[in-house]
Structures are given as structure tokens and as C-alpha cells.
Amino acid sequence: MRVRSPALAAGCALVAVIVAMALLTFFWTPYDPADTTGGRLEPPGAGHLLGTDRLGRDLLTQLMLGARVAVVASLGAVAVGGPLGPAVGVLAGLAARWLDDALAVVLDILLAFPTLLLAMLVVAAKQTSLAAAITAIGLAVSAVVARLTRVLVKRVLAQDYITAARTSGTSWPRIVTGHVLPNIWPTLAVNLALQAGLAALAEASLSYLGLGAPPPNASWGRMLKEAEATVLTSPVAVLAPGALLAMLVIGANLIAQGIREQADPTLRRSR
Amino acid sequence: MIAYLRRRVLLLAVSFLVASCVLFLLLRLLPGDPANALLPMGATPEQVAEVRHELGTDLPPLEQFASWARKMATLDLGRSLISSLPVGSEIAARLPVTVPLTLLAFLLSVLVAVPVGFFTACRGRTWYGSLIGAASQFGLAVPVFWVGILLIDLFALRLRLLPAGGFPVDGWAHPGAALTALALPVLTVSLVMSASLIRYVHSAALDVLDSDYLRTARALGASFAGAVWRHGLRNAAAPVVSVLGIELATTFLGAVVVEGVFALPGLGSMLVRGFAQHDYPVIQGILALSTFTVLVIGFLTDLVQRLIDPRLRRTTTGTPA
Numbered sequence: 032m033r034v035r036s037p038a039l040a041a042g043c044a045l046v047a048v049i050v051a052m053a054l055l056t057f058f059w060t061p062y063d064p065a066d067t068t069g070g071r072l073e074p075p076g077a078g079h080l081l082g083t084d085r086l087g088r089d090l091l092t093q094l095m096l097g098a099r100v101a102v103v104a105s106l107g108a109v110a111v112g113g114p115l116g117p118a119v120g121v122l123a124g125l126a127a128r129w130l131d132d133a134l135a136v137v138l139d140i141l142l143a144f145p146t147l148l149l150a151m152l153v154v155a156a157k158q159t160s161l162a163a164a165i166t167a168i169g170l171a172v173s174a175v176v177a178r179l180t181r182v183l184v185k186r187v188l189a190q191d192y193i194t195a196a197r198t199s200g201t202s203w204p205r206i207v208t209g210h211v212l213p214n215i216w217p218t219l220a221v222n223l224a225l226q227a228g229l230a231a232l233a234e235a236s237l238s239y240l241g242l243g244a245p246p247p248n249a250s251w252g253r254m255l256k257e258a259e260a261t262v263l264t265s266p267v268a269v270l271a272p273g274a275l276l277a278m279l280v281i282g283a284n285l286i287a288q289g290i291r292e293q294a295d296p297t298l299r300r301s302r
Numbered sequence: 303m304i305a306y307l308r309r310r311v312l313l314l315a316v317s318f319l320v321a322s323c324v325l326f327l328l329l330r331l332l333p334g335d336p337a338n339a340l341l342p343m344g345a346t347p348e349q350v351a352e353v354r355h356e357l358g359t360d361l362p363p364l365e366q367f368a369s370w371a372r373k374m375a376t377l378d379l380g381r382s383l384i385s386s387l388p389v390g391s392e393i394a395a396r397l398p399v400t401v402p403l404t405l406l407a408f409l410l411s412v413l414v415a416v417p418v419g420f421f422t423a424c425r426g427r428t429w430y431g432s433l434i435g436a437a438s439q440f441g442l443a444v445p446v447f448w449v450g451i452l453l454i455d456l457f458a459l460r461l462r463l464l465p466a467g468g469f470p471v472d473g474w475a476h477p478g479a480a481l482t483a484l485a486l487p488v489l490t491v492s493l494v495m496s497a498s499l500i501r502y503v504h505s506a507a508l509d510v511l512d513s514d515y516l517r518t519a520r521a522l523g524a525s526f527a528g529a530v531w532r533h534g535l536r537n538a539a540a541p542v543v544s545v546l547g548i549e550l551a552t553t554f555l556g557a558v559v560v561e562g563v564f565a566l567p568g569l570g571s572m573l574v575r576g577f578a579q580h581d582y583p584v585i586q587g588i589l590a591l592s593t594f595t596v597l598v599i600g601f602l603t604d605l606v607q608r609l610i611d612p613r614l615r616r617t618t619t620g621t622p623a
Contacts, residue, residue: 136313136316136317136320137320137324139317139600140317140320140321140324140593140597141324142548147555147558147559148555148558148589148592151573151577152328152585152589228443232443232445235445236445236446236447236559239445239447239559239562240559240562240574240577241574241578242577242578252445255445255447255448255451258451259451259454259563262451262452262454262455262459263455263459263460266455269448269451269452269455270452272448273444273445273448273452276443276444276445276448277440277443277444278443280442280443280444281439281440281443284439284442284443
């Protein structure tokens with residue numbers, strides 16, 4: 032861990048900005064989120080740094096609160112998919128042939144529903160809420176991670192050192208914790224970091240379609256929906272949420288790339 | 303090959319069956335009694351019972367599934383709870399928007415991504431190579447609807463070159479008008495799609511360009527273009543084809559979201575409306591259609607891969623040993 036990869040550092044910096052913004056809202060926002068005393072669609076200026084939305088709310092305040100939702104959505108989705116995906120994947124990798132085949136088919140089908148459709152279904156099943164959106168995205172993430180884990184586990188199990196461990200009488204739980212997980216962990220971490228970024232995108236899409244966190248939660252997706260009709264007069268309201276979202280996702284992607292480089296030093300030289 | 307086909311077709315059939323079960327279960331998990339959605343406020347319990355009987359929701363689950371599966375098999379998707387129009391014919395009416403949008407966007411992104419990805423792999427260390435890499439990184443990180451809004455702002459509102467949304471009422475009667483209406487949506491979806499595709503093509507091409515067999519071919523006197531043409535393309539194509547299927551499914555999803563931005567009367571806007579109105583037959587019909595399409599695309603991708611890569615043909619499972 033001596034040489035930190037530049038990608039990891041850059042990714043952490045980008046994500047840190049968004050997280051700091053989200054944390055700050057717990058203590059301070061420029062205006063009260065429900066404060067509609069500003070003029071409607073004011074341009075950026077001294078009173079309102081980024082201007083106001085069409086209800087007269089301060090745009091910067093809304094953006095900061097949106098950061099909270101985006102961060103919570105990515106962390107929440109990883110918190111669901113992080114344990115669940117690898118657990119199912121390891122189970123499938125180790126299980127008897129029929130169970131493995133069955134799990135593989137179910138995973139393939141879950142992946143045939145794109146993440147967003149699956150999320151829309153789960154959200155429709157409950158009332159639209161941030162928790163429902165996160166659960167939905169987390170389940171979709173689990174399916175992706177489980178499928179990856181299954182392939183990785185199979186690859187490790189085919190190695191000679193597993194055969195050696197088996198013949199020397201190591202139990203399956205110890206093989207999993209001692210040999211399988213340490214070997215597949217870097218790849219899983221890379222994938223989870225990517226999925227965290229995609230989860231933020233999925234949450235924004237759900238909110239944009241009106242299926243995400245309901246008001247008064249400020250979500251970047253819904254801010255875009257509200258701002259799209261007035262893009263000609265107040266382009267900042269469209270540009271800012273999208274740019275922040277891109278920052279968060281690029282940050283997550285860079286962290287993923289950084290973890291990969293950290294785990295596999297040959298990548299650093301070849302790029 | 304025959305043994306493989308038999309196994310793969312069987313797998314496809316099982317997938318269809320499991321997918322139907324998943325769909326059926328998911329839709330039964332949806333809250334709210336469809337009968338309540340159909341009836342006005344303050345309906346009597348008798349009226350509710352009658353509507354339930356009509357819908358068949360008073361039967362035991364297994365019988366419900368049997369009749370549902372029978373209907374699905376005969377492509378009877380039921381009627382919308384809101385408009386009481388047959389779902390099947392509404393889907394058919396909307397396909398001429400969504401299918402061209404998806405296919406054109408897919409085609410455009412392949413036409414852009416394959417040369418660009420290959421080119422950046424050959425010229426990775428130049429400034430324009432890095433620029434394209436950064437652009438595709440950015441394209442991966444932005445929501446497709448955001449790109450749509452920005453393109454509307456630029457091309458429709460500021461430059462007034464293309465329509466901001468909508469689709470001709472008479473559909474494809476005037477192909478020019480229909481294509482103009484689809485121009486911005488197609489551009490939006492393909493911009494985002496090609497960003498991810500470029501990365502796949504790029505890494506597949508890098509693998510090939512770094513390979514020992516290509517160096518050997520060059521050492522034996524083949525020109526760079528000749529070696530890539532003869533040995534590289536087929537090897538690079540295999541991993542790219544395997545993601546194309548997923549990409550096509552993602553393109554469809556992009557189309558679903560983008561239809562909202564451009565007010566296009568396609569499957570996407572129908573699906574979103576279905577979710578908002580809890581119109582289950584509509585949701586079910588579109589999801590069934592898209593799931594089965596994705597499964598068939600996966601099947602075809604696997605077949606194409608075997609045609610490209612003879613090593614796969616030696617096994618029956620389709621995975622290299």
C-alpha cells in the first residue's frame with residue numbers, strides 16, 4: 032500500500048467533496064430548504080449564489096440536500112449488495128450442480144431486467160420512498176455482484192492450491208475464508224465501487240421518472256425534472272445537478288480503477 | 303454444435319419459464335387490489351367481489367398462474383385497467399417509435415464506438431487518445447436524460463435546428479418527419495451508449511495488440527494492417543460481441559428513459575405511465591416483452607460467439623475449459 036495510485040487519490044478527492052457537502056447539510060445550509068422567499072428563477076447572484084428554482088427556493092441549498100440523497104443511495108445500495116451478492120455468489124459457486132444451475136438461471140433473468148426496470152418494479156410494489164428506491168437498487172446490485180462472484184469462485188476452485196487444501200483436510204468454511212475470499216476480494220471491491228456510482232445514477236433516474244424519494248427530499252434527478260422546462264432561462268439549474276452527479280460517479284469509477292491498480296501493480300506500468 | 307444447440311434451446315425455454323414465474327410473482331407482490339383501482343370510491347363489497355371474479359383474482363394462486371401463463375402463451379396481454387384498451391394492441395401501436403429509436407441508437411453507437419475504440423487503442427498515448435478516453439469516462443458518469451435536456455437546449459431551443467420533442471401523429475407516413483423527430487433522441491442515447499462501448503472495444507483491442515500471436519505474425523513479415531485483419535479482428539470481436547447483447551438491452555432502457563424527455567409516444571412513456579397509475583396489465587405486458595427479447599438476444603449472442611470463436615465449439619457448455 033506504499034504507492035497510492037493517482038486514480039485512487041483523485042477519486043477519493045472527488046467523492047470527498049460530495050460527501051462533505053452532504054454532511055454539511057446536517058449543520059448548515061445557506062437557506063432553509065422550504066424557504067420560498069427568493070424571487071422565482073433568479074439568476075446566480077449575491078443573495079442566492081446559484082440562483083433560485085421556479086418556486087423561489089435557493090438552488091445551492093437544494094443541491095446540497097441532493098448530495099445527501101445521492102450519497103445515501105450509493106452507500107445504501109452497496110450496503111445491500113455488498114454482503115448479499117457475494118453470499119449468493121459463493122453459495123452458487125460451491126453448491127451442487129443443480130443448485131448452481133438454478134441460481135445461474137435466476138441471476139441471468141434478474142440481469143435480463145435492467146437495474147432500473149427492477150428498481151421501478153420494487154418501487155411500484157411499495158410506496159415511492161428513498162428506502163424503497165435503495166432496496167430496489169441494492170437488489171439489482173446484488174444480482175450483478177452475485178453473478179461475478181460465482182464466476183470468480185469457480186475460477187479459484189479450479190486452482191491446484193484448493194485441491195491441495197482439500198487433500199490436506201481443510202474444511203470448506205476455512206477454504207472459503209482462507210483461500211477463496213482473499214483471492215476474489217480485490218475484484219469484488221472494484222466492482223462494488225463501480226456499482227456505488229451506478230447506484231447514484233439509478234437513483235437520479237428513478238427520481239427523474241417520479242419514482243424516487245418523494246418531496247421534500249431534494250434529489251438531483253427530480254431537480255433536473257423540475258428544471259428541464261426552464262433550461263433556456265436558467266441553465267445553471269440543469270447544469271449543476273448533472274455535473275455534481277457526474278463528479279460523484281467519476282469519483283467512484285476512479286476509486287474502482289485505483290483499487291484495481293493497487294491490487295495489481297502490473298497495471299500501473301502498462302498504462 | 304447440435305448437442306450445444308439442444309442444451310442452449312433447453313436453457314432458453316427454462317429461462318422463459320423462470321422469467322414468467324418471476325414476473326408473475328413480482329406483479330402479485332405489488333400492493334393494492336386491482337379491483338379497487340377499477341372501481342369508484344365507496345364501491346360495495348359485492349361490487350368488489352364481482353370485479354375480482356371478472357379479473358380472476360379470487361382464484362387460488364396456482365390456478366391464477368395457469369390461466370395467466372395460458373394467456374401469455376397466446377399473446378393475450380389483457381386490458382389496461384385505466385383505459386380498458388387491449389394492452390397488446392397499444393404495445394403494437396407504440397413499437398414503431400421505440401424499436402427504430404433503440405435500433406438506430408444502437409447502430410449509431412456501434413458505428414462510432416468500434417472505430418474510435420480501436421483507434422484509441424492503437425494511439426493511446428497521444429493527447430487526442432487521452433481526450434477520447436476522458437470523454438468516454440464522462441459519458442459513463444452522466445444520466446442519459448441529462449444529456450437529452452442539454453441537447454434539447456442546444457439544438458432545439460438555441461440553434462432551432464431540430465424539434466424539441468414529439469412524434470408525427472401519422473407515424474412513419476412521412477419518414478423524413480419521423481426521422482427528424484427521432485434525431486435528437488437517437489443522438490442522446492447513442493452518445494451515452496457509445497461511451498461504454500468504446501471502453502469495451504478499447505480494452506479488447508489492447509489485448510489483441512499486446513498479444514504474442516500478433517507480434518509473431520509481424521515478425522513473420524505480415525504488415526500491421528494485415529496482421530490485425532487476419533488475426534486480430536476475430537479475437538477482438540469475441541469479447542465485444544458478448545457485451546453487445548447487454549448493450550442492446552441497455553439501449554432499450556435508455557430509450558425508455560429518453561422517451562420521457564422528448565415526449566415520444568413509445569413503450570417507455572407507456573411503462574412509466576403504467577407505474578404511476580398502478581396499471582398492472584400494462585407493466586406486465588411491457589416487462590414480459592422486454593424480458594423475453596433480452597433472453598432471445600442473449601441466446602443469439604451466444605450463438606454468434608461460437609461462430610466467431612471455434613475454440614468454444616469444442617465444448618458443449620459454451621465456456622472455454
